[in-house]
Amino acid sequence: MGDAGKLKFGSNVRRLRESLGMTQESLAEVAGLDRSYIGGIERGERNPALTAILQLASAFGIAPGRLFDGIGDAETSNRTDGLTAVATGNGVLIRFRYDRYDAEYQIQGATQQEFDRVVSILKEGLASGNRRADAVADMFLAAVQVWPNANPSDLWTFLVNRAYCDRSNHPIANARLNLEQSWKRTSGWALERVMVRHYRRFLARHGVDIRIGNKAEKAALLGIVDDRRIIPDKADILVLYDVDSVDQLLGVVHVKSSLAERRTDDVPMSQALISAGYLSVFWTMDVKSFPAARPVNRGEFGDTDDGQPSDKRRDFEEHGHFSACFSYNRNTTPTPEDSDAEARIFVCDFTNPDDHFSRFLISTL
Numbered sequence: 335m336g337d338a339g340k341l342k343f344g345s346n347v348r349r350l351r352e353s354l355g356m357t358q359e360s361l362a363e364v365a366g367l368d369r370s371y372i373g374g375i376e377r378g379e380r381n382p383a384l385t386a387i388l389q390l391a392s393a394f395g396i397a398p399g400r401l402f403d404g405i406g407d408a409e410t411s412n413r414t415d416g417l418t419a420v421a422t423g424n425g426v427l428i429r430f431r432y433d434r435y436d437a438e439y440q441i442q443g444a445t446q447q448e449f450d451r452v453v454s455i456l457k458e459g460l461a462s463g464n465r466r467a468d469a470v471a472d473m474f475l476a477a478v479q480v481w482p483n484a485n486p487s488d489l490w491t492f493l494v495n496r497a498y499c500d501r502s503n504h505p506i507a508n509a510r511l512n513l514e515q516s517w518k519r520t521s522g523w524a525l526e527r528v529m530v531r532h533y534r535r536f537l538a539r540h541g542v543d544i545r546i547g548n549k550a551e552k553a554a555l556l557g558i559v560d561d562r563r564i565i566p567d568k569a570d571i572l573v574l575y576d577v578d579s580v581d582q583l584l585g586v587v588h589v590k591s592s593l594a595e596r597r598t599d600d601v602p603m604s605q606a607l608i609s610a611g612y613l614s615v616f617w618t619m620d621v622k623s624f625p626a627a628r629p630v631n632r633g634e635f636g637d638t639d640d641g642q643p644s645d646k647r648r649d650f651e652e653h654g655h656f657s658a659c660f661s662y663n664r665n666t667t668p669t670p671e672d673s674d675a676e677a678r679i680f681v682c683d684f685t686n687p688d689d690h691f692s693r694f695l696i697s698t699l
Contacts, residue, residue, distance in 0.1 A: 341378035346401050348376040350394050365393035387506055398506035417453075417496040417503075421446040430496040433625035439492040444481055452477050456494070457503045466516070467523035470498060474528055478684040486683050487619045487663035488631050490591070495521070525589050526570055529617060536687035540696045542584065543574045555583045563606035568599070573613060575699060584698065585613025585657065592621040593634040593646050601655045608657060613698055616656040617691070620663035633663040635679060651675035660691045 351361050358376070362369040366389055374380035382390070391398040403416070419428045426444040430437055441449070455476050459469025477489045497503055498520070499513045526546050534544055547555075552566035555574075571587035586607060588600045597616070604614035620633035634646050649655045651669055654676030661668075661681050669678040680690040 340375075340381055342404055343382065343401060344376040344378040346403055347372070347390060350396070350401075351376075354394065361390075361393060365389040384506070387509075391506075399502050399504055399509075402501050402509060417493075417500045419446065419449045428493060428496070430492070432629055435625050435627050435629075437625070437627055437629055439488065439629070441481055441484055441489075441493070443483065448480050452480060452493075453497050453503065456497050460503060460508070461505045465523075466520045467527055470494060470520055470524035471527040471531065473497065474524070475531060475684070482683070482685045485631065485664040487621055487633070487661075487665075490619050490662075491621045491623065491631055492629070521591055522570075522589070525591060525619070529571060529587070529589060532684055533687045533692055537692055537695060540692075541575055541699060542692075542695050543576070543581070544571050544587070544695075545574070546570070547572045555581070556586075558583065559606065559610045559612070561606040561610065563602040565603055568603050571617075573615075573695060583612060584695070585615065587615045587617050588656070590616070590618045593618060594622070597646075597649075601649075604656050608654070613657045613695070615691075615694070616650070616659040618659065618661055618663075620661040620666050631663060631665060633661065633666045635661065635666045647679065650677045650679055658694055660694075 351358070356364075358369050358372050361367075362372050365372070365386075367386060371380065371386070375382050375386075387398055387401060391401060394400075417428060417430050419426050421427075422440070425440055425442045426446060426449045427438055427440050428449070430439075452473060456469050456473035459472050460466060462469075474490060474494050477493060478484070478486050481489065495517060498517050501508075501513065504511065504513070530544055530546060537544060547569070549566065552569050552572065555572060556564050556566045556569060568588075569586045570589040573584040573587060574581045575584050576582070586603075588597075588604065590597060600616075604616075607614040620635060621631060622634045623629040623631040634644070636644060643651065650659045651673070652675070656677055658677050659679045661679060662683060664681060664683070666679065666681050668681045669675050680694070682689045682691050
């Protein structure tokens with residue numbers, strides 16, 4: 335921890351000790367530590383060892399992560415502003431720090447008990463030692479099940495993202511983890527798991543399989559396309575169908591949190607796949623909002639000020655850089671049904687796997 339982190343950690347120890355009516359001497363006895371060592375921690379002079387952190391947490395009867403509440407470590411540039419929630423007449427109002435704003439987002443119809451249960455899924459998953467991406471996927475899939483009327487993209491960015499970046503939800507082993515950077519890596523893997531878990535069973539009944547696949551499998555299946563633009567590592571999800579018990583490639587799904595997330599890097603490979611007769615589908619949460627007290631997750635498909643389609647819409651509807659696009663942001667405007675677009679933009683949610691996305695894949699068999 336940096337100096338600011340040590341000061342805040344020491345303040346937390348002192349506050350907890352005093353709230354329990356303990357002296358430094360009595361805390362030292364219960365925790366099995368030296369009194370002067372505890373004094374140095376409380377003054378922000380000592381960087382506590384992992385064993386000391388665990389012993390202090392045990393003495394207080396709390397989870398180790400609680401000792402890090404409010405810590406912003408300058409060495410890792412972590413944002414640790416916590417995610418809080420309060421029940422209102424219309425649902426649950428969650429609060430979080432968004433740049434310079436104390437931001438709020440309302441989950442309509444939610445209860446405090448539901449909120450606590452959904453967040454606990456992430457916390458327990460992170461503490462279990464399983465992959466962080468699995469914990470994130472578990473929380474998100476629980477959230478869309480509990481609150482089916484909420485905008486999935488909002489739950490992803492205003493709830494799951496903020497809960498993951500709240501240090502109190504992480505075990506002590508993640509104490510030095512840069513949570514903002516970790517989210518950027520973890521969220522991409524989590525979204526792939528979300529898609530597979532939501533759709534795979536339904537699609538299997540219709541002869542389509544979707545899987546993340548390992549490096550060797552991707553290389554083998556995509557190697558049939560003789561084009562240097564094909565880069566197996568860029569294939570997030572493989573779409574397959576069975577022919578005489580042999581997996582055949584139907585196409586690829588590019589999974590992205592937002593359109594700005596390296597979308598153009600996938601265009602050359604996408605065009606190569608389409609030219610070779612394969613599917614190349616773009617699947618996104620279409621996350622895009624600006625810092626505000628009540629941020630709105632508008633996405634990036636909106637029209638320009640003069641009413642003309644945005645460049646991002648043209649990538650799909652006019653240029654056909656991908657076979658289709660599926661957005662899980664209800665603020666995304668879909669392509670009109672009577673449009674003669676090269677590729678259409680659809681809007682989906684997680685209420686039923688029998689939707690535009692699954693039907694599109696099935697229709698190509």
